[in-house]
Amino acid sequence: MLDKYDVVIGLEIHAQMITESKCFSAAAANFGDSPNQNVSFVCAGYPGTLPSLNKEVVKKAVKTSLALNCELQKVSYFARKQYFYPDMPKGYQISQYKEPVARGGCVTFYLNGEKKEVALERAHIEEDAGKSTHFGQYTLIDLNRAGTPLLEIVSRPEMSSPQEAAAYAKAVRQILRYNAVCDGNLEEGSLRCDCNISIKPKGQKKLGTKVEIKNINSFRFIEKALEYEILRQARSLELGELITQETRLYDATKNKTFSMRKKEEENDYRYFPDPDLMPLILDDDMILNARRSLVELPVDRLDRFVNEFGLSFQDAELLVGEKELADFFETISNKTQDPKLSCNWIVGEFLRLTHERQTSIEQRPIADDDFAELITLVIKKEISGKMAKDVFEEMWSSGSNPKDIIAQKGLSQITDQATLRELVLKVLGDHPGKVAEFRSGKDKLFGFFVGQVMKLSRGQANPEILNKILKECLK
Amino acid sequence: MSTLSKCRIEQVADLACLSFDKENLDLYQVHFDRTLVHFESLQDVDVQGVEPMITPHDILMPLREDTTQVESDREEILKGAPEVKDQQFKVPPVV
Amino acid sequence: MQISYSSAKVLATAMQTKKVSAEEVCQSYLDKIHGYGRELNAFIEASDKAIERARFLDQQKEKTGSLWGVPVAVKDNFCVRGMKTTAASNILRNFIAPYTAHCVARLESEGAVVIGKTNMDEFGMGSSNENSIFGPCKNPWDTTRVSGGSSGGSAVAVAAQMAPLALGSDTGGSVRQPASFCGVVGLKPTYGSISRYGLIAFASSLDQAGVFASNVDDAALALDIMIDKDPRDSTNIPRSLGSLRNVAKASAKGLRIGVPRDFMERSLDPILKKQIDVLVAKLKDQGSIIETIELPHSSHAIPVYYIVAACEASSNLSRYDGVRFGLRKTPDNTKDTLNLSELYRMTRSEGFGEEVKRRILLGTFALSADSYESFYKKASQVRRLIADDFKSVFADCDFIIGPVTTGGAFSIGEKIKDPVSMYDNDIFTTPASLAGLPCMSLPLGFDAQSMPLGVQIMAPSFCDDQMISFAKLVEELCAFSGRQDAR
Ligand SMILES: [Mg+2]
Numbered sequence A: 001m002l003d004k005y006d007v008v009i010g011l012e013i014h015a016q017m018i019t020e021s022k023c024f025s026a027a028a029a030n031f032g033d034s035p036n037q038n039v040s041f042v043c044a045g046y047p048g049t050l051p052s053l054n055k056e057v058v059k060k061a062v063k064t065s066l067a068l069n070c071e072l073q074k075v076s077y078f079a080r081k082q083y084f085y086p087d088m089p090k091g092y093q094i095s096q097y098k099e100p101v102a103r104g105g106c107v108t109f110y111l112n113g114e115k116k117e118v119a120l121e122r123a124h125i126e127e128d129a130g131k132s133t134h135f136g137q138y139t140l141i142d143l144n145r146a147g148t149p150l151l152e153i154v155s156r157p158e159m160s161s162p163q164e165a166a167a168y169a170k171a172v173r174q175i176l177r178y179n180a181v182c183d184g185n186l187e188e189g190s191l192r193c194d195c196n197i198s199i200k201p202k203g204q205k206k207l208g209t210k211v212e213i214k215n216i217n218s219f220r221f222i223e224k225a226l227e228y229e230i231l232r233q234a235r236s237l238e239l240g241e242l243i244t245q246e247t248r249l250y251d252a253t254k255n256k257t258f259s260m261r262k263k264e265e266e267n268d269y270r271y272f273p274d275p276d277l278m279p280l281i282l283d284d285d286m287i288l289n290a291r292r293s294l295v296e297l298p299v300d301r302l303d304r305f306v307n308e309f310g311l312s313f314q315d316a317e318l319l320v321g322e323k324e325l326a327d328f329f330e331t332i333s334n335k336t337q338d339p340k341l342s343c344n345w346i347v348g349e350f351l352r353l354t355h356e357r358q359t360s361i362e363q364r365p366i367a368d369d370d371f372a373e374l375i376t377l378v379i380k381k382e383i384s385g386k387m388a389k390d391v392f393e394e395m396w397s398s399g400s401n402p403k404d405i406i407a408q409k410g411l412s413q414i415t416d417q418a419t420l421r422e423l424v425l426k427v428l429g430d431h432p433g434k435v436a437e438f439r440s441g442k443d444k445l446f447g448f449f450v451g452q453v454m455k456l457s458r459g460q461a462n463p464e465i466l467n468k469i470l471k472e473c474l475k
Numbered sequence B: 001m002s003t004l005s006k007c008r009i010e011q012v013a014d015l016a017c018l019s020f021d022k023e024n025l026d027l028y029q030v031h032f033d034r035t036l037v038h039f040e041s042l043q044d045v046d047v048q049g050v051e052p053m054i055t056p057h058d059i060l061m062p063l064r065e066d067t068t069q070v071e072s073d074r075e076e077i078l079k080g081a082p083e084v085k086d087q088q089f090k091v092p093p094v095v
Numbered sequence C: 001m002q003i004s005y006s007s008a009k010v011l012a013t014a015m016q017t018k019k020v021s022a023e024e025v026c027q028s029y030l031d032k033i034h035g036y037g038r039e040l041n042a043f044i045e046a047s048d049k050a051i052e053r054a055r056f057l058d059q060q061k062e063k064t065g066s067l068w069g070v071p072v073a074v075k076d077n078f079c080v081r082g083m084k085t086t087a088a089s090n091i092l093r094n095f096i097a098p099y100t101a102h103c104v105a106r107l108e109s110e111g112a113v114v115i116g117k118t119n120m121d122e123f124g125m126g127s128s129n130e131n132s133i134f135g136p137c138k139n140p141w142d143t144t145r146v147s148g149g150s151s152g153g154s155a156v157a158v159a160a161q162m163a164p165l166a167l168g169s170d171t172g173g174s175v176r177q178p179a180s181f182c183g184v185v186g187l188k189p190t191y192g193s194i195s196r197y198g199l200i201a202f203a204s205s206l207d208q209a210g211v212f213a214s215n216v217d218d219a220a221l222a223l224d225i226m227i228d229k230d231p232r233d234s235t236n237i238p239r240s241l242g243s244l245r246n247v248a249k250a251s252a253k254g255l256r257i258g259v260p261r262d263f264m265e266r267s268l269d270p271i272l273k274k275q276i277d278v279l280v281a282k283l284k285d286q287g288s289i290i291e292t293i294e295l296p297h298s299s300h301a302i303p304v305y306y307i308v309a310a311c312e313a314s315s316n317l318s319r320y321d322g323v324r325f326g327l328r329k330t331p332d333n334t335k336d337t338l339n340l341s342e343l344y345r346m347t348r349s350e351g352f353g354e355e356v357k358r359r360i361l362l363g364t365f366a367l368s369a370d371s372y373e374s375f376y377k378k379a380s381q382v383r384r385l386i387a388d389d390f391k392s393v394f395a396d397c398d399f400i401i402g403p404v405t406t407g408g409a410f411s412i413g414e415k416i417k418d419p420v421s422m423y424d425n426d427i428f429t430t431p432a433s434l435a436g437l438p439c440m441s442l443p444l445g446f447d448a449q450s451m452p453l454g455v456q457i458m459a460p461s462f463c464d465d466q467m468i469s470f471a472k473l474v475e476e477l478c479a480f481s482g483r484q485d486a487r
């Protein structure tokens, strides 16, 4: 049934921008505090109060717009979106309507290893509402979040699968996090995704009726909600029913969407330019500074890791997932001058221990220099890979330098030829019969001798030098 | 442009969260109609290509430095509220 | 000394030099407010802290501040911390402001004493001060007549010597018209000059604080103090003016003065027309160049003003919802079954007066999807045409001179039943408001009923200083001396 239809998806992402104070007031933008702790007279919409725009909000919006390849609008306007709701103190939300701070733009990302590009419609600045908690008989209002700055990023309706939509949302999140604009926490709502979806018979030009889905708080749920909705709409069309234009809510526990309000029930928002604010005019300095502060896009970094460092796509994708991890990799790789081995160590041992010990990349207990030194010791063959893993665990728990651990535990490799020759001669002397068998052609016994020497050296013999000496002595 | 139906006035009142009893509504309709008739001359003005004037002066909007300032405590914010519970504004159920 | 008829400047000096104590001055004004003032209903509340503050000022060794000890009456739409601030509305009847408006704080920083909060039309919506939950404010020249509005109480406070200075706000004429009806000086500076922070909004793009005084110098002094950069108001213009204190009187010679033809051809009270003609003739005699000017789009100022102001008001007044402050109306016994939307409706329907509701409806209608283009947008476009007319006139003129109203104060109850005819009152004051110009009303003379008449002067934006210097000339030429008869 589903292959008879084209799916058209667009996303509206609301990102809370990280700032000290709120969008239009000097109250702290810290809504985790106890209720109504960070509420000023402006936030509460007191009579006589006026909005004043936070410079940092503009800077972050400009920076993000540049990272999203948008065309910045030198002049943009704030408007009032009007409706009554108790967590919106003024009876209107200050938002940008007809003239947003940025238009166009695109986000590039990989979907199943294939490069995709999704075009953007616009990005605009607006203020967040407070929080309502419903208790059946009454509702309580906390205004801590009211006035928190948001950047709304609106994609064009041009994604064709739930997987693509989720990957796009992840890519946007990654860009926001890379630029320290938003912490991107879907569960806590610092990033919110509303999905617009319509389906139409394959090949039909005219778009189907659009349905908006709200209340999605994880990437997995983006996929699930959209999958459910595609199925629901397809079934309706199969039955010859019409799709109603409406807003639906996703219920994760039931994995279903529910109608919240129909298009006709939608408010007439009576947008008009906010006469309390002047046009927002971006000056060239601000744009230039924002451009300078941009970091390499995650997708570009991924490509560079593959092309320059020869990492596998999977490894590179994993490393660029979080900026801190990618930065960490580049730091270590720079020090060791061996990207591939550095990558293996980070993707392998480092992430294993990070997960096992439930810590984060930033809170890693080992110094970058120590970690790089350990990898360098492996490269120089001063220590075997297997031993290095033990040393690494020891570094993690004690925070000591690898050389100290090696010295303390006597773990360094025996590379001294004379010492190794002595050990080899001792083993050969202990097994005259096997030596004779070897010399008469039983090559396989070479491994036996290696093993014996290793045992004698408690694993510290450097395998390559040992091989060489053993061969000489067995001639 | 003149004469609005009662239904339209009720719609508008609804948007504005105002309600009127029947008698009042009649009076408002009369006033509303008279006002609109009175304002009708406006529709004849040629405004082709005229930029709407939102505010009198084109000044550069000052931008506030991103620092916090505490001008009031929670007690003061909640003091004027008609009903408070658990340090929050209490309202009747939304629906 | 005679406290009542002294200017604010003289009073301040007298208190600083201890000729009279701030307490005595304060008490003398309070006595009048509580005495004959009761009948005038100019004050919503006299301050119970004023005497305390006056005593405090008396105790200070350093008495610096150009309004030292001077009582100032404040329109009840300016927030003053700890005082009831009602905007004459039921919805804010018990609202106690938790902070002080920027301009009031400025006056206080120069030693002024807030003596009380004055009556007004609810949220500034009205031209007669009859739209007040506290009842109409009466004209001291004839208590059967209106004071004008919306800043009626402040105009009356100065006219009847209940305060030497009063703070008002002007959205479409709310300072100039009552000043004219009461025979005092009313000054509205260039839009954006005085921070609106703490002024309860009516229409954001038009609201501007203004001042009432018995003479131009006092008004200029108060203005000089209040014009101050406030980053909390994004529409606050940077100050480009020099000091407004002791501005020299302009010389009439060479001044180019425009008289709008359309204004003078309206159905003006003939006495008013005559007096303006006389004033203009005097200016001409002294060497001014008089030109009849055209403001072709100002004939649309009433619809433009009422649509724009109503749109902004409908939005600005959405915050009065019974959730965080102000009135909450619930049915008397079915409290538990009430839902939120009913709460909103009941609160707002009970909380707002008839005129306010009318304008909220008009504004909501004009901004709704079907009407936006033909009402809000159209009005905003014609607004620009009105402002452009002024720009071209000011290319050849220094000032504009004309009537403030069509005549003297009308009777209480005369127009209140007919909102539309009430709107027409603002025909001469709304054009300058829409353009954001500085403008003043100066006492000119009296009509046949011995009610005061005023003359309006308008100047280009940002030329408040020049307007004041011209006002001093006009003040001298009018030689209005009837002030003492007001009481
Ligand atoms: Mg949106």
Ligand SMILES: [Zn+2]
Pocket (backbone or CB within 6 Å): A014, A126, A152
């Ligand atoms: Zn939004």
